[in-house]
Amino acid sequence: MNKKINKYDIGLIVSIIIISLFFILYGGRDAVISNSKTAYIYSNNKLVGEYVLTDDYKDVVKIESETGYNIMHIEDGQIWIHEASCPDKICIYQGKISKNGEMIVCIPNRMFIKIVDENDESEIDFIAD
Numbered sequence: 001m002n003k004k005i006n007k008y009d010i011g012l013i014v015s016i017i018i019i020s021l022f023f024i025l026y027g028g029r030d031a032v033i034s035n036s037k038t039a040y041i042y043s044n045n046k047l048v049g050e051y052v053l054t055d056d057y058k059d060v061v062k063i064e065s066e067t068g069y070n071i072m073h074i075e076d077g078q079i080w081i082h083e084a085s086c087p088d089k090i091c092i093y094q095g096k097i098s099k100n101g102e103m104i105v106c107i108p109n110r111m112f113i114k115i116v117d118e119n120d121e122s123e124i125d126f127i128a129d
């Protein structure tokens with residue numbers, strides 16, 4: 001007995017091919033790039049946090065120091081300061097960062113965030129150990 005391939009089977013096969021192609025062309029590449037993107041958070045010149053920025057990672061982090069605090073949000077592969085105790089709020093105005101080498105600095109709280117993307121060859125090393 002021959003099993004006929006109906007239109008639903010064809011639809012399913014076509015869907016699988018399209019999804020596979022999509023992942024080969026975009027998904028795999030994006031996954032590799034985003035998984036290597038890391039936000040390093042320093043407070044008083046000490047590394048206090050390390051977060052891999054992926055599109056689906058979401059977090060709220062509070063960094064406290066002797067001088068105050070900064071609350072940062074991580075979402076959609078971006079990181080930004082949402083709230084801070086500093087008087088100037090410059091760290092908040094610096095907005096969202098997501099690219100290799102980008103930084104947010106809060107001078108009053110002696111805090112900064114730096115993004116390092118290992119897949120980006122144009123990396124500039126801002127921190128000398």
Ligand SMILES: [Zn+2]
Pocket residue numbers: 084086088089090091092105106107108109
């Ligand atoms: Zn600030």
